[in-house]
Amino acid sequence: MAEEKKNWPPYAPGTHVRESDIRDKKITYTWWEPEVQYNWSLGHAMSKFVQGLKAGKIVGIHCKRCKRVIVPPRMFCEYCYGPTDEWVDLKDTGVIETFSISYLDADARRIEDPILVGVISIDGASPQHGFMHYFGEMTKDEIKIGMKVKAVWKPENEREGSITDIKYFKPLKGGGD
Amino acid sequence: MGFLEKQTDPTTPMHWRGDMQADYFYPSGIAGDKFFKHIMENDTFLATKCSKCNKVLFPPRLYCEDCFEEIQDSEWIEVPSTGTVRLFTVATINAHGKKLEKPKVIAFIDIDNTDGSLLGIINTNDFNKELHGAKVKAIFKPKGTREGTLKDILYWE
């Protein structure tokens, strides 16, 4: 008994089942496909943000106590827990904070042409304030943390008030617009 | 100020529509697998008897949740697929709130020779019948078409 106690767990209870056992119906199971729909309220801040995107601009909000310009905007500042103040129109350029080169799509399926995605801190907002988006017009060997980028927008008639109104961010050549 | 603004334009985007898609596969478990494999071949049920408290557990399980003792293989017993209606209701709308073409009688059935029960659908066209205490029998799908799930019981009569 004392020797047994020196090896804990003494065994691993549980029955391994392989994908092939499931496919070949060696075990019984019940299958279920739930249908659930959601209607999320955007709230004031997100509503204003997506309206801004529809109009072709990125909107942030100012917290005067913390002296921060926040994007994505919110109705209250999570640091000082007070209401945020006035809306700020930001530039549509920024800097790459981090990125990934993904060979898997959203359903974990393998793709040949990788997706370039990352976090961009937006010019005009406080440092390291920004959001996630795709990168385009650059190769996986060119993409770097610290690269300056600019948003490429959908044409006005195709914008619907969504983060996808920006198609991707491309390298900002030179310094200007 | 952002927080204190009123929203006066009803066309401004206020909601975001979406869904949560995922499909689910529920293995029946050690006890459940034994039970469902049994009803694929037989028209009777299996139950488990706890040797400590003598309860006959139905649906059968790996362990008695009161005594927390594991049920041994020898404690599995066969019982007929018959029972008595303890509670019932007549459903006229489906899970999404739409009216059903034909009402459904759903009953909570105490299974004979066990201390357990099962939910089932009663096959009847008389929706005003008093079913409390009614003796019912499970009607299974034809052997060979059973898949090892609760749907192998078509309904009760």
Added chain:
Amino acid sequence: MKEVAVIGAGMTLFRRHLKETGKELSYLATKMAMEDAGIQKDDIDMVVMGSAPDAFDGIHMKGENLIDGSAATGKPYVRVFNGGGTGVFAPIAGWWHVASGVADVCLVVAEEKMGNCYPHPQTAFRHIWDPVLDRPLNPNLLWLFAMEMNRYMTVHNIKKEDIARVAVKNKRNAVGHPCAQLADANITVDDVLNSEIMAWPVQRLDVSPPSDGAAALIFCNKDIVHKFTDDPIYVAGTGWNIDSTMWTNRDLYFPRYVAQAAKMAYKKAGIVNPRKEIDFAEPYDPFDYKELHHMEGLLLCKKGEAADLTREGVTQRDGDMPICPSGGLLGVGNPIAATMGQKVCELYWQLAGKAGKRQIPGDPRVGVGQAWGDIMQMATVMVLRRG
């Protein structure tokens, strides 16, 4: 506040798919813990269940569903959840029950069945993203880790080889673990570096697998611990902390919320110099770089130093500061909440000298376990001490 001791622990096999239902898994782990402690169901006063999103098992309110298997019928019961942090948060909640004096003996059970979500638990993870800002971009959860890994590597100029060493160490460590899903005695750094690139810099062997599994732990009040053992293992400190959801507004290279939780735990434990006073650690390692990231968060080394310590062999089981002697998530498996088995149960087994082939040499007296969850937000830390 009462002193709390651990008197028993149990764990099931971890695999991608297990035949048992969630309740049956909870039962198997609980039964093993009760056997270890030498107690019956009636000796348990209260039960805490830790289990991550209902969306994995596919059973809404699965906390209520799992009580039968958790010896909880007819007892005070609560389910806690904070994503990946649950593995250490459930024991913290168990500790509250005994430390506050409302229970003398508290059982903590952690269970997960990720295999129920088809075709892959990734599908449930899709819903962790913000529906407006992130989901329209069709993100894959791996992107999030890849971005954090990239930031960490770039800020500290760390090479992939050094990070891959963690995967090799943990998968080899797991060879002594009966429950392990991915133990591999022969894996090398080259194997990891040559594995499929999923979302650069994350490659297949950098990631822990989704798993089914359960674990259980039993706490008791110091006043009665003499009934169970002569050499008790005590909870010396607990800490937990969460950072903002707005992960794009934070610099991901350092997990400040882990440092906050660690400071809280170390203060309670009276630990002033973690690197010297802690004998071994089980930081959360769903990815190999996360072990390094969390070592720094746990203040076990300076920022950017974790990779050097790994390269020098300091974190091997026979090194100066063993890290993840259980094999961690990379070696044993990742059934979210049930990782309690590696992060807290393992601390207990090591301190009690019960870890068998995984036993750390010498005389470890203090260990720290940590879990991490949500969108790079939640940190939970527990320090156990012998005597």
